[in-house]
Amino acid sequence: MLALLSLPFICSWFGQVSSSLTPFVLHERRSRSPSGWVLERKHDASAVLPLRFGLTQSNIQNLEEYLYDISDPDSSNFGKHWTPLEVAKTFAPSAESVKVVHEWLIDNGIPKDRLRITPSQGWIEVDATVEEAEHLILADYYVYKHESGQEHIACNEYHLPQHVAPHVEIVTPSVHFDAIIRPTPMNRDTALMKTDITVVNTTYLGVGHCDTQISIDCLRALYDFDYTPIASGRNSYGIVEYTPQSFRQSDMDLFFTNYSISELIGRPPYQVSIDGGYQQTFNQSFDYVGESHLDLQYGMGLVTSKLNVTLYQVGDTVNPNTSFNNFLDALDGSYCNYEGGDDPTVDAIYPDTQAGGYDGPSACGTTKPAAVISTSYGYNEADLTPFYATRQCNEYAKLGLMGVTILYSSGDSGVAGNGQVCLNDDGSQSVNGTRFNPSFPGSCPYVTSVGATQIAAGNSVDDPEVAAARVTASGVFYSGGGFSNVFGIPNYQKDAVATYIKNFKTDNFTTSAYNSSGNSRGFPDVAVNGAAYVVAAEGEFILEWGTSASSPTMGSIIAMINDARLAIGKSTIGFINPTIYSTLFQEAFNDIRSGNNPGCGTEGFTAASGWDPLTGLGTPNFERLKELWLALP
Known part of the structure; x- marks a missing residue:
């Protein structure tokens, strides 16, 4: 298993400015590379990444309470299931989350015309160079290679300004690796249930x-x-x-x-x-x-x-x-x-x-x-x-x-x-x-x-x-x-x-x-x-x-x-x-x-x-x- 490289904590002048007057905080970290993956090289600074910011969902802290209310046999609401529209409206990100993340990206050098907000306002995306992405989230991007020959782009950890972090659930690509569904016979190692x-x-x-x-x-x-x-x-x-x-x-x-x-x-x-x-x-x-x-x-x-x-x-x-x-x-x-x-x-x-x-x-x-x-x-x-x-x-x-x-x-x-x-x-x-x-x-x-x-x-x-x-x-x-x-x-x-x-x-x-x-x-x-x-x-x-x-x-x-x-x-x-x-x-x-x-x-x-x-x-x-x-x- 390849040990992870430590992330440099020396921020450039641009990276410090991008904090929008608040310090950066660690948002996600991966403890190590999954089995079968080997670090190949530092990613090219000019390469383009489909950078995506998933926004925090409203009411997600109440999800379990909502579910139990209709699933507990002792509840007066047992069996009163929600419509898809009710679910979508209840958990849609707040207007504040959309505003904070959008303004942060613009304030830190991403032109407005390069930003895309999905119709549901669930996420904000931008095609950014590796250099831009690394400055925005204080991360180092690497190319990893799987034993199968497949390549993958990832960082070991990433950070967000303290005022932005509560409004973002996930940034991709970042610390996440492939988990492939593939059925195989009993005596072969895979990620699947075997029969x-x-x-x-x-x-x-x-x-x-x-x-x-x-x-x-x-x-x-x-x-x-x-x-x-x-x-x-x-x-x-x-x-x-x-x-x-x-x-x-x-x-x-x-x-x-x-x-x-x-x-x-x-x-x-x-x-x-x-x-x-x-x-x-x-x-x-x-x-x-x-x-x-x-x-x-x-x-x-x-x-x-x-x-x-x-x-x-x-x-x-x-x-x-x-x-x-x-x-x-x-x-x-x-x-x-x-x-x-x-x-x-x-x-x-x-x-x-x-x-x-x-x-x-x-x-x-x-x-x-x-x-x-x-x-x-x-x-x-x-x-x-x-x-x-x-x-x-x-x-x-x-x-x-x-x-x-x-x-x-x-x-x-x-x-x-x-x-x-x-x-x-x-x-x-x-x-x-x-x-x-x-x-x-x-x-x-x-x-x-x-x-x-x-x-x-x-x-x-x-x-x-x-x-x-x-x-x-x-x-x-x-x-x-x-x-x-x-x-x-x-x-x-x-x-x-x-x-x-x-x-x-x-x-x-x-x-x-x-x-x-x-x-x-x-x-x-x-x-x-x-x-x-x-x-x-x-x-x-x-x-x-x-x-x-x-x-x-x-x-x-x-x-x-x-x-x-x-x-x-x-x-x-x-x-x-x-x-x-x-x-x-x-x-x-x-x-x-x-x-x-x-x-x-x-x-x-x-x-x-x-x-x-x-x-x-x-x-x-x-x-x-x-x-x-x-x-x-």
């Missing part, structure tokens, strides 16, 4: 063999989940995939034929293309279809043909930076400009001028979000700066305000991060690290994080499940879980976390291995079976493991609860965490009390009575949950 696979020659074995092969019928039996939609015209369920992940209709038909769901044969999901997303056909091997097939075959099969599943297909095949932010832009037009908009050093920017790239404009408020959205991809929390993660986490809260349930898989590496990397004492990541490495977005308190369970060998669907665990020659799979190093503990989780930390005892690691303060977000929130799912791919049946299976299954359950509420004239349930952690809802989950989630040279956390950081509150009982949610306003 283990095994090819099997058998087909459907029935519910008598759910300990070795999970099917749709196994899941229905496990979670008392037998429901036919009746309000599908008002309901919606979305699953997110990132190109080049794709699906093959012939495999989809093979799966639905095997499970006698004839109504879905020949029927693809309803596809929404975002930023050029499409079903590529240049490679349809398992590496390119495994995730989509797992998500769609079970997501569609569980909600039946009576509810159309929306597939959000995101990104073209040549841009490596397609990110969660690109997807979120399409759902919420205000997010395109929120706190500076997309970061060109982290997110994909469209039009994509590369050969074969998507040359249309970035998707911005182009599609209505589904009532439930499941995503089986994720980063390590340490891959991103705290601000970048917080900015995205706040958008999930905004979607919650609009009545959307957001589900993310919790990870497949136990207490370690993707690629089995752990944290070192200096914050870097390596396979030899000793500190636990939480995942993101599962660690965001405004999403529902889904861990994985399994049926123990020789047991049936009537026996208690255990935390998922699988060790093979190609790798390991343990349900991801732990405690965030970025996000504080949400109110809805305080009692559950306090109880676990008080009772948790271990002799295989110390409290220094994780954030044991009791004041940080714990995850996952719930768990669903994630072991040995039978999936059709490449014309045959294979078994897949992973929390990638658990999240879309949980999404199907929530979608059907929404259907039951909509059928009697009630709202969708939206952000579910305050409700599921309430005392009343504890009885609707099957407590998991066996198993652990090893990683970082330890045995990880241990399942326990009540909530724990590997299976959350436990697995869902659909009928109990439906009855309880139907009783709410």
Whole structure:
């Protein structure tokens, strides 16, 4: 890992003048370069940067309060979701922020005609030379090179005048580095959740063999989940995939034929293309279809043909930076400009001028979000700066305000991060690290994080499940879980976390291995079976493991609860965490009390009575949950 160069604190005369009579203060600092990046050279002073100043959002300090007001089952406003317009108006930057930043830039040598203020007034941008940018924010810009050959422009830290800093949330490009979404097989290091696979020659074995092969019928039996939609015209369920992940209709038909769901044969999901997303056909091997097939075959099969599943297909095949932010832009037009908009050093920017790239404009408020959205991809929390993660986490809260349930898989590496990397004492990541490495977005308190369970060998669907665990020659799979190093503990989780930390005892690691303060977000929130799912791919049946299976299954359950509420004239349930952690809802989950989630040279956390950081509150009982949610306003 390359150590960062220290920033010179000797300011030029121009830099001192640019403070506008107030001293400069540190705004953001990166502790070190992410793994795989090497400093190449000082950036050319005459090169031009797309400098962007994201303005502070109004009322952002009240975001959690607003969300709880409509999500807490004891609130008189439960279920009274906001419109997109209400969300946009509430969090728009103040006129004062626009004025202060605009005047500061003009006072310090940037001509007015070079400044652009977005229509939403969410950010101010200027094409500035490196020399101008360095003087404005007291930073040194360097060119970094990734081991893949990709180059990146960044500084180690930057500063703003004291009177300007409160009005700016982020400056780009600056300290942020790429975090690329790219699915790969089990035994390859990447930034994504991974799924283990095994090819099997058998087909459907029935519910008598759910300990070795999970099917749709196994899941229905496990979670008392037998429901036919009746309000599908008002309901919606979305699953997110990132190109080049794709699906093959012939495999989809093979799966639905095997499970006698004839109504879905020949029927693809309803596809929404975002930023050029499409079903590529240049490679349809398992590496390119495994995730989509797992998500769609079970997501569609569980909600039946009576509810159309929306597939959000995101990104073209040549841009490596397609990110969660690109997807979120399409759902919420205000997010395109929120706190500076997309970061060109982290997110994909469209039009994509590369050969074969998507040359249309970035998707911005182009599609209505589904009532439930499941995503089986994720980063390590340490891959991103705290601000970048917080900015995205706040958008999930905004979607919650609009009545959307957001589900993310919790990870497949136990207490370690993707690629089995752990944290070192200096914050870097390596396979030899000793500190636990939480995942993101599962660690965001405004999403529902889904861990994985399994049926123990020789047991049936009537026996208690255990935390998922699988060790093979190609790798390991343990349900991801732990405690965030970025996000504080949400109110809805305080009692559950306090109880676990008080009772948790271990002799295989110390409290220094994780954030044991009791004041940080714990995850996952719930768990669903994630072991040995039978999936059709490449014309045959294979078994897949992973929390990638658990999240879309949980999404199907929530979608059907929404259907039951909509059928009697009630709202969708939206952000579910305050409700599921309430005392009343504890009885609707099957407590998991066996198993652990090893990683970082330890045995990880241990399942326990009540909530724990590997299976959350436990697995869902659909009928109990439906009855309880139907009783709410």
